[in-house]
Amino acid sequence: MLVLIGSLVVLSCVMGGYLLSHGQLLALWQPNELMIIGGGAVGAFLSANSSKIVKGALSNIAALFKGPKYRKQDYVDLLALLYDIFGFIRKQGLMSLEAHIEDPQASSIFNAYPRLLKEHELIEFITDCLRLMVGGNMNPHELEQLLEVELESHQHEAEAPALAVVKTADALPGFGIVAAVLGIVTTMSQLGGDTSQIGEHIAGALVGTFLGILLCYGFVGPLGAAMENRVHEDGKAFECVKVALLASLRGYNPKVSVEFARKTLSPHTRPNFQDFEEHLKGARAGASA
Template identity: 75%
Template sequence: MLVLVGAFVVLACVLGGFVMSHGQLLALWQPYELLIIAGGAIGAFLSANPPAVVKGALRDAAALLKGPKYKKQDYVDLLSMLYDLFSLMRKEGLLGVEEHIEDPQSSSLFSAYARLVREHHLIEFTTDCLRLMVGGSMNPHELEQLLEVELETRHHEAVAPAYAVAKMADALPGFGIVAAVLGIVTTMGQLGDDTSRIGMHIAGALVGTFLGILLCYGFIGPLGAAMENRVQEDGKAFECVKIALLANLRGYNPKVAVEFARKSLSTSARPGFQDLEDHLKAPRAKVAT
């Protein structure tokens, strides 16, 4: 939602300042200039990126209106789920979680966290790591290296749409210059005919440069930055799982392993120690039954 608020502030301040300096808003209405700039930038964006990145950019831009993907309660549930898994592993051994990780959708342990089960990629990451622990006999150092590679790959794929939008923003001033040059070409072509409208045509050409810069730094650039920030924040859930699993593999008890993971979260999303402690009681009761 802040993306819309920021865009409104930019538009209001720029246009408001222009009007207060005795500018005429209709002078900025140059649909052909806008067609050249926006159409050229969109065409270049489609040419430069594969379909998956194009779809991801549209999806991620729309997702900004919904706020963070994982909220504080989601992290409470995630930490509680990890605690349940570690408690079961401590009680029954690594093989005790095998039936749960093979089919999380029908698992009594995972089904207690319906919101998280719908997060396919997060659950898949968790269960894949547990499979390595169950069947791979890996030490913490080996597992950490493997998880770092996987998280880096996931991050690269997730942030690709944001980078693509940022590159499109960088191209907008250039397309603004293209629109301005074409406007000057049109103006020069009319010098031998009617010279009374030359000033209007030159003003329209300069609007092209203005629109390219405004769209770059006022709208599309901030949009790409917001998409990148959201990817960074959403990736904390995967980092949280990684740290908890490594702590458990190093022999820490479930509460300490979960506390390691809790400390890795950003302060805005991190649940309090006592809040998590109180929440752990209900999931433990469900698993025990």
């Protein structure tokens, strides 16, 4: 929603300042310039990226208007899920977890958190890590290195659509110059004719440069930055899982392992300790009933 508000502020202030300086809005309406700049940028975007990145960019742009992917309650559920897994390991042993990680959809542990179960990438990351712990006999240092590589690969793939949009934004001033140069070419062909038309063509050429810069720094560039920030914020859930699993593997009890993981979350989305305690008390009360 802030993306939309920010875009409206940019448009209102730029157009408002132009009108206050006695500018004419109709002089900025240059559909040919828009076609050159917008069409050129879209074509370059399609040429430079795979279909997966193009679809990912469209999906990520739509997601910006839906708010954050993980909210505070989702992190409470994630911490509680990790706590339940570690508690199960302490009571039943690590090998007993194999049936749960092979089919999370049928697992009583994972099914207690239906919202998280829909996040297939996150659940797959959790189960893959647990599978390594069950069958790999790895020490914490070895697992940490492997998880770092896994997270880096995941982050790189998730950032690709945002970076593609940022690169397209960087190209917009160049397409604005292309539109301006073509406008000058048209102007030169009108020399010796009606001077009023020559003035219109020059104005149109200047508008091309203006639109390229405005679209870059006022709309498309901030859009790509917002997509990139969202990717970093969503990645906190994976970092949280990594820290919790490593703490558990090092021998910390479930509550301490989960507390380590809680500290990795951003302050504005991090559930406080009381939120988590109340969630656990509610879960115990429900189980005893």
